[in-house]
Amino acid sequence: MTSMSTTTTAASGTATALAREFAAVLPETCVITDEVGLRSYECDGLTGFRQVPAVVVLPRDTEEVAACVRICARHRVPFVARGAGTGLSGGALPVVDGVVISLQKLRRILEIDVENRRAVLEPGVFNLDISRAAGPHGLYYAPDPSSQQVCTIGGNVAENSGGAHCLKYGFTTNHVLEMEVVLADGSVVTLGGPTAEQAGPDLRGVFLGSEGTLGICTKVTVRLLRKPEAVRTVLADFPSVEAAGETVGAIVDAAIVPAAVEMMDSLAMEAAEAAVGAGYTVESPSALIIELDGPAEECDEQFAEITRICEEHGSTRIHVADSADERARVWKGRKAAFAAVGRISPDYIVQDGVVPRTRLAEVLAQIATMGSEVGLRVANVFHAGDGNLHPLVLYSESAGEHDKAEDLSSRIAELCVELGGSLSGEHGIGADKACSMGRMFTDDDLAVMQRVRTGFDAAGLCNPGKIFPTPRLCGERPGPFRPHPLEEAGVISRL
Amino acid sequence: MSTTSLSPGSLVELRDAVRDTPGPVVATGAGTAADWGGAVAADATAVSVAGLSGVIAHNPGDMTVSVGAGTPLSDLQATLAESGQRVAFDAARVRRGATVGGLFATADAGPLALGFGSLRDLVIGVTVVLADGTVARSGGHVIKNVAGYDLAKLLHGAYGTFGIVAEVVLRLHPVSAATRTVALPVADLAALPAAGRAVTDTPVEAGALEVVDGRLLALLEGTEAGVDGRATRLVELLGGAAEVLSPADADAAWDAHRATVDRRPDDAAVLRVGVAPTRLGDLLTGLVDLGGSHVTAAPATGVATLSVPADPGVVETVHARVAALGGTSTLRAHPAGADVPAWGPTPTSAVVLRSVAAAFDPDQRLGRGRLAPWLPVPTGASA
Known part of the structure; x- marks a missing residue:
């Protein structure tokens, strides 16, 4: 397992030789070899995993990226692509004696094509900047991870990022049309094309969400959407998490597809309220943020229906955000909730499991029990519409609670799998959950995924050690596979 | 294609058929797209997935369903409609009994792709049988899921190469309470992009937008009052000869569209x-x-x-x-015996296609010839 403590750069001779080769294809300032410089790349948003790389390079265009990759390939040195480093699963964690290829200098918006409603971007462009650039034309880019001010489109491609509004609008994979990709041997290929519909196998779709293990995206074309005519947002308090969960079910049953449905529990609201004063009722056991968008007449009609459903399910307060400012305030609290938890706990771990939406109440009850059993608090902020949980396990590093918290967090993700869900909805597997993959997939499933990897990168140089459990990372064997509950019930069969 | 044909009735039988049949194998379903894509090797054994048919698990509250790949989509839609749900997918050949697996393997799509994407966007889990008999799953039963590689994407549009899809899990959408179709005459094909933008620049949000027989058809889906208001607004905004079609005329127009595509x-x-x-x-x-x-x-x-x-x-x-x-x-469809090229110039990504194929099916037994020349038939193998 990658150690919690920092390992100093080994094989410095190799590093020096590599750096010399990189310096032949890049300006000297774009090759980092000093200890302090290297250290700023030792982890991503999952700060518990750290590894100082041998060399960091900052290529400025596709050709330089390809040249760097070719050097790595020639020396059989593993490399890790990195965007803004905001990932929460250790996808950009460096490899021992490996190279980090930072894409932060490829940050141009190459084109906003208004008529075709698409944007051509370098990977280092910030997610929110796409919508900023498209905004004057009445267009926007739909996937909106909470980190959208600072995360890059290249990272979104690697992780197939979602966001609060993916309930209606889908994930990164539903919005990328075409990519330029540097393969692990340094060759450059195009995946996808100018239309969503493509002839032949969808290699673009295979690459999206592959967490940097199949190559490096150096250019990406995304779809832009017309801004909806109307947006209606409501913040509704509920006397219990169950009541809020049932409300979400009733909305689905009413054939309404909201743009977003977010749930927060009292602990999360307490933290968010202390941080940004979003107007949440901190005494309320739970609250939903429900947003509708679309043509005005339909939006109004469905909004009235949703308000009625909330009342029917015992909502104790319905606050309609009736201005853009007020809507922004409600969302600011939600998006700040993770960081805000720092106000009520010295340390915390963000989890990202998914359950079938109908099992929300069940999983939340179990999480609460598991938390109290080990004496840790768990705050819940999540995308209720699609069952994507973000339990925040609160702990104190200084009180020696880290391992206990890490264990609880892993068990929560594995519980999601047991309930018929997934280890990760949007943060990725990375280094963080690789050892849990055996809970969700059989050895055969994983071996077939490895065949894909072999096809793209036979030498295994591209971000090794991520996604797949390895004996080195996980001990002798990953956790045992458990059959899907539907299999156990005899509803589906594996063989 | 040889006359040999196997009809497994379960995943196990499908695995055995694929693993134990010597030589090339071609997956078949309802046979609605047998001549699409490249011609399959002449001596390939047909393995039908028609026996893997029906709903495995429908979870209305989660809006997901898992089905056998041989399930005709029209049958599935009828079942789902009882719960007010649907697969938001309307490829023209569904009317001829096309199976979910076949529609997926051929990357087919219909007008609703504008609003909902194609099956690549709607399939959230897949079970596949590889040439060596390995059975693997990816994805799962939840809509939001980034765990592991998305094998479904590799199989979408693969025409039965790489593996034979046995089961898929689909995300569902509600059946719309009401629809309207607004029609606008389009002078000629050159005017088509501008006509399209005339609609997409309005806020009414068309769920499908298609030109056929000299008219642009805009499908609006939603609530009764909603589509009524939107249709009226769209006609006003487009002006001129735009009109809301009567339900009968709308059905006829979309039927004509399907007939033309199909x-x-x-x-x-x-x-x-x-x-x-x-x-x-x-x-x-x-x-x-x-x-x-x-x-x-x-x-x-x-x-x-x-x-x-x-x-x-x-x-x-x-x-x-x-x-x-x-x-x-x-x-797509073409006269039997017409020696016309199935695919365009080989893309740069074919290098990846070939190396992934080598890892999945080194002898290229499955769907041999379907993706040629992007995926060339191995030297010495039957073509």
Whole structure:
């Protein structure tokens, strides 16, 4: 397992030789070899995993990226692509004696094509900047991870990022049309094309969400959407998490597809309220943020229906955000909730499991029990519409609670799998959950995924050690596979 | 294709059939697209997935369903409709009994792709049998899921190469309470992109937008009052000759669209093409000059279907013109024996296609020839 403590750069001779080769294809300032410089790349948003790389390079265009990759390939040195480093699963964690290829200098918006409603971007462009650039034309880019001010489109491609509004609008994979990709041997290929519909196998779709293990995206074309005519947002308090969960079910049953449905529990609201004063009722056991968008007449009609459903399910307060400012305030609290938890706990771990939406109440009850059993608090902020949980396990590093918290967090993700869900909805597997993959997939499933990897990168140089459990990372064997509950019930069969 | 044919009735039987049958194997379903794509090896054994049919698990509250790959989509839609749900997918050949697996393997799509994408976007889990008998799953039963590689994408549009899809899990959408279709005459194909933008620049949000028989059809889906208001607004905004079609006229117009897309002419080749929307009008105008006919086009997605003379040179030219615009083209129905190219110029990504194929099926037993020449038939193998 990658150690919690920092390992100093080994094989410095190799590093020096590599750096010399990189310096032949890049300006000297774009090759980092000093200890302090290297250290700023030792982890991503999952700060518990750290590894100082041998060399960091900052290529400025596709050709330089390809040249760097070719050097790595020639020396059989593993490399890790990195965007803004905001990932929460250790996808950009460096490899021992490996190279980090930072894409932060490829940050141009190459084109906003208004008529075709698409944007051509370098990977280092910030997610929110796409919508900023498209905004004057009445267009926007739909996937909106909470980190959208600072995360890059290249990272979104690697992780197939979602966001609060993916309930209606889908994930990164539903919005990328075409990519330029540097393969692990340094060759450059195009995946996808100018239309969503493509002839032949969808290699673009295979690459999206592959967490940097199949190559490096150096250019990406995304779809832009017309801004909806109307947006209606409501913040509704509920006397219990169950009541809020049932409300979400009733909305689905009413054939309404909201743009977003977010749930927060009292602990999360307490933290968010202390941080940004979003107007949440901190005494309320739970609250939903429900947003509708679309043509005005339909939006109004469905909004009235949703308000009625909330009342029917015992909502104790319905606050309609009736201005853009007020809507922004409600969302600011939600998006700040993770960081805000720092106000009520010295340390915390963000989890990202998914359950079938109908099992929300069940999983939340179990999480609460598991938390109290080990004496840790768990705050819940999540995308209720699609069952994507973000339990925040609160702990104190200084009180020696880290391992206990890490264990609880892993068990929560594995519980999601047991309930018929997934280890990760949007943060990725990375280094963080690789050892849990055996809970969700059989050895055969994983071996077939490895065949894909072999096809793209036979030498295994591209971000090794991520996604797949390895004996080195996980001990002798990953956790045992458990059959899907539907299999156990005899509803589906594996063989 | 040889006359040998196997009809497994379960996943286990499918695995055994694939693993134990010597030589090339081609997966079949309802046979609605048997001649699409490249010609399969002459001596391939047909393995039908029609026996893997029916709903495995439908979870209405989660809006997901898992089905056998051999399930006819029209049957599935009928079942789902009882719960007010649907697969938001409407490829034309569904009316001929096309199976979920076949529609997925051929990357087919219909007008609703504008609003909902194609099966690549709607399939959230897949079970596949590889040439060596390995059975693997990816994805799962939840809509939001980024754990592991998305094998479904590799199999979407793979025409039964790489593996044979046995089961899929689909995300569902509610059946719309009401629909309206607004029609607008379109003078000629060159005017198509502008006509499309005239609709997409309004706030009414069309769920499908297609040109057929000289008219642009805009499908509005939603609540009764909602679509009524939107249709009225759209007609006002478009002005001129735009009109809301009566339910009977709307049905007839969309039926005509399906019939045109799903043509099986005995003297022409049907091609599916896609380019950036702004290039679509000029491309199609040029292809009509080349003898193209029976055009349907989606001005907002850039995808069109048309018939051209079943002449190798003509089809080659279509592929080349589309490729020159960076676009995508596939051969669909064509007369038996017409030696017309299935695919356009080999893309740069074919190098990946080939190496992934080598890892999945080194002898290329599954669907041999279907993706040729992108995926060439191995030297010495039967073609």
